[in-house]
Amino acid sequence: SMASIGFVSSAFASxxxxxxxxxxxxxDYLGRQxxxxxxxxxxxxxxxxxxxxxxCYWPFQVFLLIRGMTGLFSGIVPVLKAYIYDTxxxxxxxxxxxxxx
Numbered sequence: 001s002m003a004s005i006g007f008v009s010s011a012f013a014s015x016x017x018x019x020x021x022x023x024x025x026x027x028d029y030l031g032r033q034x035x036x037x038x039x040x041x042x043x044x045x046x047x048x049x050x051x052x053x054x055x056c057y058w059p060f061q062v063f064l065l066i067r068g069m070t071g072l073f074s075g076i077v078p079v080l081k082a083y084i085y086d087t088x089x090x091x092x093x094x095x096x097x098x099x100x101x
Contacts, residue, residue: 004060011064015071024078032083039076046070 027035046069053063084100085093 007064008067011068012071012074015068015073016075017071018075019072020075020078023076024082027079027082032079032086035079036076036083039073039079042073043070046073
């Protein structure tokens, strides 16, 4: 149903919204590369669990919970942009960021 599609979309976005401001702070303490690796691993595990939930016919509420948890690992864009700037420097960073978009 249309409501189910809305729940699927909003579960992921809600998780992302909750952590978009937290990942940059975590990267200041843990390092950008480490935080990017954590987020990548969390996203991969979350995607695998979402697929498992579908294949194994887990309840829809469980799928939504997994989807929201996966979204927690996707609010990483500010850290990725900072990492690109740190890695490529001020001269090359704008073109690298443009390619990323």
